Amino acid sequence: MTHMGELMSFTLTSGIILLSMYLPYRLLLAGEKQHRLNRVILLAIYMAAIVIPLVRPVALPGISGIEAGAATAETGIAIGRLSGGLTEHSSTAWIRVLLWIYIAGAAVALVRLVWAYARLTVIIWNGKKIKMEGYTLVVTGNKNLSPFSWRGYVVVEKTSDATEYPAIMIHEMRHLSACHDIDLMLAQLYAVLVWYNPVSWLMIDELKTVHEYEADEAVIASGLNLRDYQMLLIKKAVGARLPSxxxxxxxxxxxxxxxxxxxxxxxxxxxxxxxxxxxxxxxxIAVVSIPAVASVISGASETTLLDSDSKVSKISAISANTESVAEMRTSAPASYNKVFTTVEKPAEFHGGIEAMMKWLQYNVKYPKEAEKAGEQGKAVVKFTVNKDGSISNATIEKSVSPSIDKEALRVVTSMPKWKPAENGGKKVACWFTLPVSFRLAPDKVTTKK
Structure with missing residues (x-):
């Protein structure tokens, strides 16, 4: 069920990439008479919008997410974790609603695409087919139908003036020889996935316009009378509009x-x-990497359609942290006496949770030993944020494997200085816990904790 969240996350990243490249194309290149190049550019924009989110996900490969910890407190940890859980649950809830809306919209867009495919199939099926060299000519009795080409077929109405056929055939054969229908099919499938982004539909329009420019250019290059061809276009402009x-x-x-x-x-x-x-x-790419944007995309990726699993994990997190505090309160060494467990203002990474997530995403490295062994899981690190914001006393609260534990400790202890906690307006040292999740592709997992 998490795959739909990952798909939505992909479309968010892809849509941003698409928009960033569509705008300069539309403003600077769309009006230029360089039709073949513009077609290549449009297809390259699609390629970038699809490939970039796959090769450069918001979170680094192997790290499913970084969960923010909270300052531990003897009696306040369970309450603090619970309120944090409710906030997280509320945030996840609206993302889940958006996920359902996304699925519904994609379903509607897919139905429209299938309907368009069926409509074209019926038109071709009902027409008279004449096998030609390299294509099939379909003659239809629909007087309101404008000539079109699709998947090796050229469809014309039987009442068309014989003098119009040369221009029509040159035009439509250019579409077929250039495989314009494949461009449109791929663009339509992309639009189904990114249906909520207006740019995905504007790109289809740009692609069709370039296709027509190329076909018009082929007719003009053939030596046919330009004015006669323009009159043909005006005449056929009143014909029925076909599926895209x-x-x-x-x-x-x-x-x-x-x-x-x-x-x-x-x-x-x-x-x-x-x-x-x-x-x-x-x-x-820079916009996608902005912490606030990356946080939303990451949140969408980890959202599931159903809420049952998240409720169980939150309850487990509350009880687990409550137990660790009880243990810490009775067995904490004397050197930790000045480290507060209850503070008025918790310590904070400079820039907040989103900035911390981004920093970790760029600095955590999946241990090769763990990757080869197929190990994944959540390592929970407990550490002290000192008065000067430095990190010390880092220990593993929950172990996954030696290599993963070592990496979690390494990245936590290498973090830049934080904003220290405060009590009564004075800076104090305090405890902090930070769970870090490591996740492999499903087919590579052998150990999970």
Whole structure:
């Protein structure tokens, strides 16, 4: 059930990358007469939006999440953990609601896509098929249907003027030879996953526009009369609009297409403008790495559709920490006497929980020994935040394995200075616990704690 949360997390990251690259394309490149290059750029944007979240997840590979600890207190730890749990539960609850909304929206988008596929299939099935070299011509009796091409078929109405066929066939054959329908299918599948992001739908429109520019260019290059072709486009513009899976002669933005026919080829300098997408991609990655954004994405990734498991884990965490405090109160060494267990203002990592999560994500390394052994689990580290904010007295409160325990201790003791705790306005040393979860891919796990 966690896979849906991971999928939503992927779409959030992917959507940010897509937006960061779409904006400069739309502002600087969309109006240039470099249709083949623009098509490559659009497909590259899709590729980046899909690959980047997979190769560079918000959390480093092997670390499923960093859980914030709280200053321990003799009698307040259970209450503090409980209130923290309720806050976490409330936060998780609204993410869970959004997750259900996301699933519902994706289901609707998928149904629309299947319906479009079925509609095209029915049109082709009911038409008269004529096998040609390299494609199948489908003649339909639907007078309101504009010519279109899809999956090796070119569909035309039988009442079309014979003089129109050369332009129609050159146009549609360009779509088929360039595999434009594959572009649209992949773009539509992506839009199903990222349906809530308007850019995913705007990208489809940009892709179809570039496809039409390429097909128009093929007709013009063939030597057919430009004015006659433009009149054909105007005539077919009143035809029925087809599902977005197919390339249709009467694609919208007719005025832009006719204007583009008279535009000169873009200069080399304009083509070099595509390099602006490199810093745009870097900006997108930087936005995803912002602690507040990373926290939301990470929260979505770890959210499940059902709440039962989280309730059990929270109760276990409360009882476990209560027991550890009771033990600490009776067996704490004398050198710890000045370390407070109850404070008015708890110690805090500079920048807050999100900043601490980001710091840990960039510094924790999954032990190779544990990875080879298939070991995963949650190591709980207890440590002191001293008056000057430094970290000391780090010990393992809950062990997973020697290598994982060692890494958890290493990363905690190497943390930069914190904001120390305060009692009565004075800085004091206090206890802090920090659970760090290590997780492998399911097929690599042999030991779990």
């Amino acid at each position: 899976l197919a390339n249709s002669l009467n694609h919208s933005k007719l005025q832009k297409r006719i204007t583009m026919m008279y535009q000169s080829k873009s200069r080399t300098a304009c083509k070099l403008g595509s390099l602006v997408l490199v810093p745009a991609l870097a900006i997108g």
